[in-house]
Amino acid sequence: MQGLTVKELDCIRGDRLVFAGVALAVKPGRALLLSGANGSGKSSLLRILAGLLPPAAGSLAWEGENIDEDTEAHRRRIAYIGHADPVKPGLTVCENLEFWARLYGLEPEIEPALYQFGIEQLADLPARYLSAGQRRRLTLARLAVGQNSPWGPPLWLLDEPATGLDPSAVAMLANTILAHLANEGVAIIASHGGLLDESLSGHADRLDLQDAAP
Amino acid sequence: MIGMLLLIRRDLMLAFRGGTDAAMAVVFFILAATLFPFGVGPDPEVLPRIGGGVIWVVALLAAMLSLERMFSADYEDGSLEQFVLSPLPLVLVALAKIIAHWLTTGVLLLVAAPVLAVFYNLPAAAFLPLIVSMLLGTPTLSLIGAIGAALTLGARRSGVLISLLVLPLYIPVLIFGALVVDGALAGRDYGNLLMVLGGFLLLALAAAPWATAAALRQSIE
Numbered sequence: 001m002q003g004l005t006v007k008e009l010d011c012i013r014g015d016r017l018v019f020a021g022v023a024l025a026v027k028p029g030r031a032l033l034l035s036g037a038n039g040s041g042k043s044s045l046l047r048i049l050a051g052l053l054p055p056a057a058g059s060l061a062w063e064g065e066n067i068d069e070d071t072e073a074h075r076r077r078i079a080y081i082g083h084a085d086p087v088k089p090g091l092t093v094c095e096n097l098e099f100w101a102r103l104y105g106l107e108p109e110i111e112p113a114l115y116q117f118g119i120e121q122l123a124d125l126p127a128r129y130l131s132a133g134q135r136r137r138l139t140l141a142r143l144a145v146g147q148n149s150p151w152g153p154p155l156w157l158l159d160e161p162a163t164g165l166d167p168s169a170v171a172m173l174a175n176t177i178l179a180h181l182a183n184e185g186v187a188i189i190a191s192h193g194g195l196l197d198e199s200l201s202g203h204a205d206r207l208d209l210q211d212a213a214p
Numbered sequence: 215m216i217g218m219l220l221l222i223r224r225d226l227m228l229a230f231r232g233g234t235d236a237a238m239a240v241v242f243f244i245l246a247a248t249l250f251p252f253g254v255g256p257d258p259e260v261l262p263r264i265g266g267g268v269i270w271v272v273a274l275l276a277a278m279l280s281l282e283r284m285f286s287a288d289y290e291d292g293s294l295e296q297f298v299l300s301p302l303p304l305v306l307v308a309l310a311k312i313i314a315h316w317l318t319t320g321v322l323l324l325v326a327a328p329v330l331a332v333f334y335n336l337p338a339a340a341f342l343p344l345i346v347s348m349l350l351g352t353p354t355l356s357l358i359g360a361i362g363a364a365l366t367l368g369a370r371r372s373g374v375l376i377s378l379l380v381l382p383l384y385i386p387v388l389i390f391g392a393l394v395v396d397g398a399l400a401g402r403d404y405g406n407l408l409m410v411l412g413g414f415l416l417l418a419l420a421a422a423p424w425a426t427a428a429a430l431r432q433s434i435e
Binding site for chain 1: 221227295298300301302434
């Protein structure tokens with residue numbers, strides 16, 4: 001079991017070299033916490049790992065196989081949470097979550113997922129009435145939907161997932177990530193420190209992208 | 215296929231519950247078409263002669279009104295990235311969004327068109343050709359418009375940019391759509407004109423989802 005391996009990765013945005021020569025290896029059951037100042041390339045690295053952004057150079061492999069050989073299979077193994085919350089104000093909390101679960105071919109076990117993030121009582125509320133923190137919880141509940149499914153994505157890419165969350169929600173997120181790691185999943189998380197980092201510290205390695213700055 | 219149906223259903227629910235975009239297009243369609251007789255006068259000889267062309271021009275402008283929102287909400291809230299990563303190919307995502315756009319705009323224009331036909335005193339013989347031409351033409355407008363909407367994602371003043379990109383491409387549909395109604399009014403055979411409109415639709419159907427998907431992928435990089 002080799003998990004994710006990245007070699008000599010370069011990233012260019014516009015004309016600017018954001019980082020160069022990034023190498024990392026994350027084995028199943030482990031997390032990687034990405035740190036670095038704003039603009040150091042944490043989000044860009046996650047987007048490259050997700051296949052949303054082409055790298056300027058370098059290679060990515062999952063279980064030893066280059067992901068370029070089967071990009072469709074790579075997409076299936078990813079759960080990506082970006083900065084924005086893909087939540088539609090016109091749909092209820094339940095409808096929002098069910099839509100994404102079904103689109104990703106997961107069993108829509110909605111109630112346990114909402115319960116895992118403490119928003120089960122909001123299930124029938126139109127999402128336009130949610131606070132920013134509640135919208136974030138709903139976005140993160142997508143992780144919980146596929147967590148117990150054999151088809152659930154093994155590679156979680158989370159871009160500052162704790163932004164806007166209160167301490168109890170951060171604890172719920174940490175528990176969800178720890179359960180994922182216990183299932184031999186892999187998580188790569190961009191963060192600026194705090195409670196989430198502390199909760200995962202025993203199960204995570206760290207990569208400071210400042211070290212890869214050109 | 216299930217993913218496409220899910221996406222169409224979601225967009226219909228959002229349009230039905232939000233309401234404003236779709237309603238705005240139809241209200242604009244009716245209001246703008248109503249303005250022309252005030253400008254050219256209520257001559258019962260003139261109105262049927264210009265009616266087909268006016269209805270087509272206004273339908274084209276109305277369809278364009280909601281183009282800006284076709285992908286922008288999904289782009290802004292991160293849904294587009296999730297579509298790219300989903301098992302549903304991006305071409306089918308684009309096609310689903312186009313179908314949803316047509317169902318929430320084109321179909322409503324189609325329903326409102328006979329009302330305007332009466333308003334313009336078009337003879338009954340022109341109603342069916344008008345409807346059939348719009349049935350073939352309005353999906354083409356959504357297909358072509360999707361390319362413009364995807365290309366201008368994230369751009370400032372994207373609404374104006376879409377118009378500049380898309381309007382020239384709408385001209386053939388406008389010409390043949392209006393010619394169908396004129397042909398019916400003059401008692402000429404308009405079957406071949408409908409076939410040309412059908413040809414445009416097939417051509418757009420073959421190319422637009424791929425072009426739109428490529429533009430969408432570019433927009434998130």
